[in-house]
Amino acid sequence: MSLKGKVAWITGASSGIGRELALALSQRGVCVVLSARRREVLREVQQSCDRPDAHLVLPLDVTNEDSLPLAAQQVYDRYSQVDFLMNMAGITQRGMAMDTIMEVDRRIMELNFFATVALTKTVLPKMVQRGTGQIVVCSSLLGKFGAATRSGYAASKHALHGFFDSLRAEIHGSGVLVTIVCPGFTRTNASINALTPDGTPFGNMDQNIGDGMQPEISAQRIIRSILRGKSEVYIAGKERMAVYLKRFAPGIFERVIRRVALK
Numbered sequence: 001m002s003l004k005g006k007v008a009w010i011t012g013a014s015s016g017i018g019r020e021l022a023l024a025l026s027q028r029g030v031c032v033v034l035s036a037r038r039r040e041v042l043r044e045v046q047q048s049c050d051r052p053d054a055h056l057v058l059p060l061d062v063t064n065e066d067s068l069p070l071a072a073q074q075v076y077d078r079y080s081q082v083d084f085l086m087n088m089a090g091i092t093q094r095g096m097a098m099d100t101i102m103e104v105d106r107r108i109m110e111l112n113f114f115a116t117v118a119l120t121k122t123v124l125p126k127m128v129q130r131g132t133g134q135i136v137v138c139s140s141l142l143g144k145f146g147a148a149t150r151s152g153y154a155a156s157k158h159a160l161h162g163f164f165d166s167l168r169a170e171i172h173g174s175g176v177l178v179t180i181v182c183p184g185f186t187r188t189n190a191s192i193n194a195l196t197p198d199g200t201p202f203g204n205m206d207q208n209i210g211d212g213m214q215p216e217i218s219a220q221r222i223i224r225s226i227l228r229g230k231s232e233v234y235i236a237g238k239e240r241m242a243v244y245l246k247r248f249a250p251g252i253f254e255r256v257i258r259r260v261a262l263k
């Protein structure tokens with residue numbers, strides 16, 4: 001399928017998986033709307049894209065719900081359509097549930113869940129009206145099972161499945177697709193930016209993340225899955241076996257996961 005001339009609005013485009021998606025899509029002729037909070041970093045990503053002038057830098061804190069309609073208007077003023085809304089912005093955590101202040105759980109939920117829902121609701125009506133489009137949601141393998149030190153993060157990613165599986169059923173036949181992407185360990189700044197129990201950044205590169213999938217490869221696999229119209233995909237190494245272990249042998253999974261320290 002040719003992607004030339006399509007428009008992809010990517011949140012989290014300043015770093016990691018979102019950044020690599022922007023670069024890869026620009027090489028396939030897609031016009032990319034680059035959103036995240038850091039304008040200067042987005043500009044650098046734009047300059048690294050194929051045909052920099054074809055893309056729009058749109059700085060945005062996606063948790064600021066009131067700013068979303070105006071942001072969407074800027075996208076429609078420039079391109080008049082959004083073919084792919086790619087909700088990649090997200091934050092993870094490092095900390096036991098018992099030690100983590102509620103504000104951290106709420107911050108994670110606001111960004112990973114509510115902001116994704118709010119931006120989708122901003123863009124969806126026009127997609128349905130056009131009878132075409134694709135909502136891409138970035139979950140995680142931890143959207144399929146929970147693990148120690150990731151309670152709020154796993155909860156926020158599980159919530160995405162409940163919401164977007166329901167939405168997919170509601171809009172079936174409208175021409176708009178919903179693809180939930182579940183990455184495993186991917187070599188990005190995720191653990192550096194992760195929230196600790198008091199809300200300060202963790203600041204370290206985890207071994208698993210450092211040894212994880214290259215984000216360029218992750219981006220290519222995500223694009224392939226989107227083009228195939230998949231409902232849910234696991235973009236991961238062997239750690240994805242945990243999804244199947246939980247599904248088919250939940251008792252064994254429970255014994256295994258409590259011994260796993262996700263470093």
Ligand SMILES: NC(=O)c1ccc[n+]([C@@H]2O[C@H](COP(=O)([O-])OP(=O)(O)OC[C@H]3O[C@@H](n4cnc5c(N)ncnc54)[C@H](OP(=O)(O)O)[C@@H]3O)[C@@H](O)[C@H]2O)c1
Nearest residue numbers: 012014015016017036037038061062089090140186188189
């Ligand atoms: N890396 C992994 O191992 C892994 C595994 C499973 C799932 N994921 C998921 O993959 C997605 C991308 O994460 P990543 O690994 O690429 O991490 P990353 O390198 O830390 O990137 C996170 C992105 O989110 C943006 N962001 C954070 N807060 C924002 C806000 N309030 N408004 C707008 N943008 C915001 C950041 O940009 P600014 O700071 O410029 O705003 C950055 O571009 C996330 O949803 C994450 O949960 C990652």
